[in-house]
Structures are given as structure tokens and as C-alpha cells.
Amino acid sequence: MTGDGIFQLFAYLLPAVVTGAVAFYFFRLHTNNEEGRRRFLLHKDSQKNTLPIRLQAYERMALFLERIAIPSLVVRISPKSADKNEYEALLIKNIENEFDHNLSQQIYMTDECWNIIKAAKSATIQMIRKAALSDTDSSDKLREDILNQTMDKQSPSATALSFVKREIGELW
Numbered sequence: 001m002t003g004d005g006i007f008q009l010f011a012y013l014l015p016a017v018v019t020g021a022v023a024f025y026f027f028r029l030h031t032n033n034e035e036g037r038r039r040f041l042l043h044k045d046s047q048k049n050t051l052p053i054r055l056q057a058y059e060r061m062a063l064f065l066e067r068i069a070i071p072s073l074v075v076r077i078s079p080k081s082a083d084k085n086e087y088e089a090l091l092i093k094n095i096e097n098e099f100d101h102n103l104s105q106q107i108y109m110t111d112e113c114w115n116i117i118k119a120a121k122s123a124t125i126q127m128i129r130k131a132a133l134s135d136t137d138s139s140d141k142l143r144e145d146i147l148n149q150t151m152d153k154q155s156p157s158a159t160a161l162s163f164v165k166r167e168i169g170e171l172w
Contacts, residue, residue: 050108051171053108054108054109054171055168055171056108057105057107057108057109058108058109058164058167058168060102060105061102061105061109061113061117061164062161062164062165064098064099064102064117065117065120065157065158065160065161065164066157066161067098068095068098068099068120068121068124068157069124069155069157069158070124070127070128070146070147070150070155070157071147071150071155073091073094073095073124074091074143074146074147077090077091077094079139079140079142079143081139082138082139082140083138083139084132084136084137084138084139084141084142085132086139087139087142087143088128088129088132088142091128091146092125092128092129095121095124095125099121109167110167113163113164113167116159116160116163116164117160117164119156119160120156120157120159120160121156123156124155124156124157127146127149127150127156128146130149131145131146131149
């Protein structure tokens with residue numbers, strides 16, 4: 001084969017190689033695009049199914065936070081006896097029961113949100129325990145002390161609830 005023959009073979013081969021490279025590039029681009037589209041559609045279908053469940057979990061946790069807010073908790077749960085320690089235990093037990101009832105909701109929310117809800121629960125319990133350390137002698141007086149101590153402060157539940165609302169806003 002002479003130089004002319006090699007040049008002629010190269011002249012025939014070059015357009016075929018360029019056409020093959022362009023076809024390969026566009027085929028690869030197309031398959032990547034299709035893969036991304038399929039992934040998007042799968043994610044969209046998944047969101048359509050899980051979003052209502054997630055919103056329900058956030059609703060339940062908002063209800064939990066409202067129920068453990070000191071004013072609503074103290075009004076809703078009246079003392080069964082005059083013993084302040086018994087009333088303190090009743091309030092804390094009620095908070096723990098509410099929390100245990102909603103424990104499974106954590107799988108539908110972010111870790112940060114769940115940790116803030118747990119912190120609100122713990123802070124509320126601490127506020128009740130702190131009020132119970134006073135020289136109060138009856139459960140009715142303890143009830144008043146708990147309300148008086150928390151009147152001037154923003155409740156931990158309100159802080160956690162505002163975070164929950166902000167996180168729900170990010171879902172849209």
C-alpha cells in the first residue's frame with residue numbers, strides 16, 4: 001500500500017470515525033437524560049405518596065407541642081389530690097405518655113426537628129420540676145406557681161412549634 005492508498009483509506013475512514021464519535025456522544029447524552037428523567041419521575045411519585053404522611057406526622061407533633069405547652073397542660077390536667085408531688089408526677093407522666101404515643105413520627109421528620117421537639121419536652125419537664133422545688137405545700141398552689149413562672153417566658157413548645165412550621169414551609 002502506497003502513501004496515496006493510505007491517505008485515501010484515511011479520507012474514507014475519518015468521516016466514519018467522526019460520525020461514530022458524534023453518534024456515541026449524542027447516544028450517551030440521551031441515555032443520561034432518560035436516566036435522569038426516570039429518576040425524577042420516580043422521586044415525584046415517591047413524594048406524592050410520602051408527602052401526606054409526612055404532613056400528618058408534623059401535624060401530630062404540632063398537636064403534641066400544643067398539648068404539652070404549660071398553660072394548656074396545667075388547665076387540661078387537674079390535680080387528683082392535694083399532694084404537690086403527686087401532681088408533679090401526673091403532669092410529667094402525661095407529657096411522657098403523649099411523647100411515647102407520637103414516638104413513631106420521628107421517621108418522617110428531620111433529625112434536627114426531632115431533636116428540637118425532644119428538647120422542648122425535656123425543657124417543659126424541667127420547668128415543672130423547678131416549680132415543684134418551691135416551698136409550695138399543695139397541688140393547687142403548685143399549679144399557680146407553674147403558671148406564674150412560665151407567664152413571662154416563651155414556652156419551649158412555642159419555640160419548637162415555630163421551628164416545625166418553618167420546616168413544613170420548606171417542604172413546599
